Amino acid sequence: MAEKRKAAAQEAPSIERTLVIVKPDGVERHLVGEVIRRMENTGLKIEAMKMVTASRELMDRHYAGGLEWCKGVGEKTKKNYAQYGLDIVKELGTDDDTKIGKMVKEWLIDYISAGPSVAMILSGNHAVDNVRRVCGPTLPLVAPPGSIRGDFALDSADYANRDKRAVKNIVHASGNLEEAKAEIALWFPEFRQ
Ligand code: GDP
Ligand code: MG
Secondary structure, three states, rough: OHHHHHHHHHHHOOOOEEEEEHHHHHOOOOOHHHHHHHHOOOOOOEEEEEEEOOOOOHHHHHHOHHHHHHHHHHHHHHHHHHHHOOHHHHOOOOOHHHHHHHHHHHHHHHHHHHOEEEEEEEEEEOOHHHHHHHHHOOOHOOOOOEEEEHOOOOOOOHHHHHHOOOOOOOEEEOOHHHHHHHHHHHHHOOOOO
16 A cells, blocks of 8 residues: 555655644634544545644744754734834844744743644645645634634734744645745654655
8 A cells, every 4th residue: 555655646746644733722612623624625645643742843844944944933923013013122132033033932842831732744646735724824813714724713923022922833844845845744754755
């Protein structure tokens, strides 16, 4: 079976694997079944699944982009503060992109290590993009109805930033194929890719 799948993946370059995580807010709100159902409805296949409380170390490696990553996140966060008329220096004590990014990373680590998550590997045609489509955009405020984030969450960047926490958006999904490979190796070291 595994051999057959491997051969199929070699023949069809669009057959991918990706990682989906029902984050602690999704688990707490009893949305695990709902997320699984929506993923399976697309025709994607669940290859592995487990419930796990992520350690801070695991999350540190998950968001492993380093200083460049922090700088990018910091820039994005600064734009969000400006958009909502929030004074970033007053709120966070700095306007340095990298320092802000490091703070946001801590919020993300706090969020996902706060309780049990359900992680799964999904495979199928354009699995990465198809999963992102089903999840909807990062910010629930702008996620359309019909997507997981649009149907089950309403959080926004200004609200979350004011409370110095990550935006609660039910699910994580790998952003691209490279991220998917690294995240699968991290969350499922026992899985042979
Ligand atoms: P994703 O790939 O769609 O999850 O989005 P990102 O990789 O850009 O961000 C990772 C996570 O950080 C998101 O899922 C949110 O939980 C959180 N997040 C993203 N943008 C913001 C923001 O502007 N403010 C806060 N507080 N959290 C954010
Ligand atoms: Mg991401």
